[in-house]
Amino acid sequence: MGKCKVPTLLFEVFFTLCCMLESQVEARASSSSLDREIEAKLKLLNKPAVKSIKSEDGDIIDCVHIYKQPAFDHPALKNHTIKPIPSFLLDYEPSSVRGTPNASSQVFQLWQKSGSCPKDTVPIRRIQKKDLLRASSLERFGQKPKAYSTNKKNHNFTILGVTDDYVNLQNRSVSHLSTYGFNFIGASANINIWNPKVEKKGEFTTAQIILKASNGDFFESIEAGWMVHPELYGDSNSRLFAAWTRDSYHTTGCFDLTCKGFVHVASSTALGASVGPYSSRFNQQYEINIGIYWDEDGNWWLNIKNGTVIGYWPAELLGNLRHSATVVQWGGQVYSDKVKKAPPHTSTQMGSGDSADGRFGFACYMSN
Ligand SMILES: *[C@@H]1O[C@H](CO)[C@@H](O)[C@H](O)[C@H]1NC(C)=O
Ligand SMILES: *[C@@H]1O[C@H](CO)[C@@H](O)[C@H](O)[C@H]1NC(C)=O
Ligand SMILES: *[C@@H]1O[C@H](CO)[C@@H](O)[C@H](O)[C@H]1NC(C)=O
Numbered sequence: 001m002g003k004c005k006v007p008t009l010l011f012e013v014f015f016t017l018c019c020m021l022e023s024q025v026e027a028r029a030s031s032s033s034l035d036r037e038i039e040a041k042l043k044l045l046n047k048p049a050v051k052s053i054k055s056e057d058g059d060i061i062d063c064v065h066i067y068k069q070p071a072f073d074h075p076a077l078k079n080h081t082i083k084p085i086p087s088f089l090l091d092y093e094p095s096s097v098r099g100t101p102n103a104s105s106q107v108f109q110l111w112q113k114s115g116s117c118p119k120d121t122v123p124i125r126r127i128q129k130k131d132l133l134r135a136s137s138l139e140r141f142g143q144k145p146k147a148y149s150t151n152k153k154n155h156n157f158t159i160l161g162v163t164d165d166y167v168n169l170q171n172r173s174v175s176h177l178s179t180y181g182f183n184f185i186g187a188s189a190n191i192n193i194w195n196p197k198v199e200k201k202g203e204f205t206t207a208q209i210i211l212k213a214s215n216g217d218f219f220e221s222i223e224a225g226w227m228v229h230p231e232l233y234g235d236s237n238s239r240l241f242a243a244w245t246r247d248s249y250h251t252t253g254c255f256d257l258t259c260k261g262f263v264h265v266a267s268s269t270a271l272g273a274s275v276g277p278y279s280s281r282f283n284q285q286y287e288i289n290i291g292i293y294w295d296e297d298g299n300w301w302l303n304i305k306n307g308t309v310i311g312y313w314p315a316e317l318l319g320n321l322r323h324s325a326t327v328v329q330w331g332g333q334v335y336s337d338k339v340k341k342a343p344p345h346t347s348t349q350m351g352s353g354d355s356a357d358g359r360f361g362f363a364c365y366m367s368n
């Protein structure tokens with residue numbers, strides 16, 4: 001669905017060489033006041049679980065009652081009633097099923113091997129003390145780095161429907177297909193799953209779909225895909241994410257449910273949890289179908305895989321995006337403070353780490 005048609009594409013401009021994973025030595029003075037701050041933050045972030053599942057990758061997945069999830073801590077959602085899944089999604093057949101045979105049905109999350117969440121609960125990756133100890137900022141824990149407008153004169157994003165040249169994604173390297181318009185009401189793709197190397201703590205790499213609209217001095221976006229983010233998650237696994245911001249990531253913009261707002265409805269799939277299998281050269285390619293669709297009440301729904309509705313971004317959270325998106329982007333992003341600065345450039349990889357001319361089986365692609 002959607003009012004625009006997008007061609008199948010192969011994307012990627014990627015870093016060929018790689019891989020010195022520096023081992024990071026954590027040394028932080030532990031003071032009891034830091035401990036107290038961390039305990040308080042954990043209490044705020046984690047919700048009581050009906051059941052907890054220990055995953056092989058060290059994650060703990062809490063099955064939280066659907067009405068106890070973090071979304072309901074958002075002031076705009078105090079009286080929110082969970083929406084029924086729109087009928088157009090119930091009989092939705094993702095293009096991965098219709099067309100390509102690239103092993104989307106084998107895609108799974110590691111924690112699913114260790115158990116499942118009961119009815120009326122949703123799986124939420126528990127934030128542990130060690131996650132907070134790794135964070136470079138407790139205050140901005142889980143959030144994407146801020147973006148700025150380079151439109152010095154107006155310093156706002158009104159022009160976003162025409163171009164997003166004014167969006168300055170500081171310290172980021174991006175490679176994507178962008179479409180501009182005024183009325184996008186959905187976007188989807190089969191995203192090839194890889195496990196690119198990340199050079200050092202604080203850096204991350206993503207493959208994602210982004211829908212954007214302007215919001216006065218800021219831009220709003222909703223985004224979903226996979227990423228590797230060692231600082232946030234403590235390992236180098238590729239993980240499923242879904243983010244939203246209404247202020248260019250200044251106060252919102254988390255990769256999972258850490259920023260309250262997204263209403264999670266699926267009991268089978270967790271945001272921030274590992275997703276695989278990974279594709280490799282000369283071998284089977286795996287892909288995950290990700291679709292983001294607007295409903296007439298202004299909510300945006302996230303659907304993955306084979307018709308699994310993960311949840312939705314409620315209209316209450318959104319400004320102009322409530323009506324439609326003006327920009328859609330498909331592609332990859334690397335965040336590093338060594339981007340566009342004095343060499344050496346970061347060796348963190350995007351996509352498969354291979355260049356686009358490697359084509360199928362080598363370069364990371366998005367199709368359909
Ligand atoms: C929730 O409902 C109460 C009582 O009807 C009302 O006073 C309040 O403004 C509502 N809050 C929101 C965010 O809609
Ligand atoms: C995956 O899809 C591509 C492009 O549609 C096709 O060329 C290839 O043969 C498929 N691979 C497998 C293993 O089905
Ligand atoms: C995917 O969806 C198709 C069509 O609805 C169904 O036949 C198939 O069993 C589903 N596969 C999985 C793995 O859920």
Ligand SMILES: *[C@@H]1O[C@H](CO)[C@@H](O)[C@H](O)[C@H]1NC(C)=O
Binds near residue numbers: 154156
């Ligand atoms: C944003 O910029 C446009 C022109 O590009 C201007 O008309 C509008 O008043 C500005 N809005 C704000 C909130 O500054």
Ligand SMILES: *[C@@H]1O[C@H](CO)[C@@H](O)[C@H](O)[C@H]1NC(C)=O
Binds near residue numbers: 147337
């Ligand atoms: C970008 O990197 C520089 C260090 O090179 C850092 O000081 C700055 O805060 C970073 N900005 C953002 C928005 O991440």
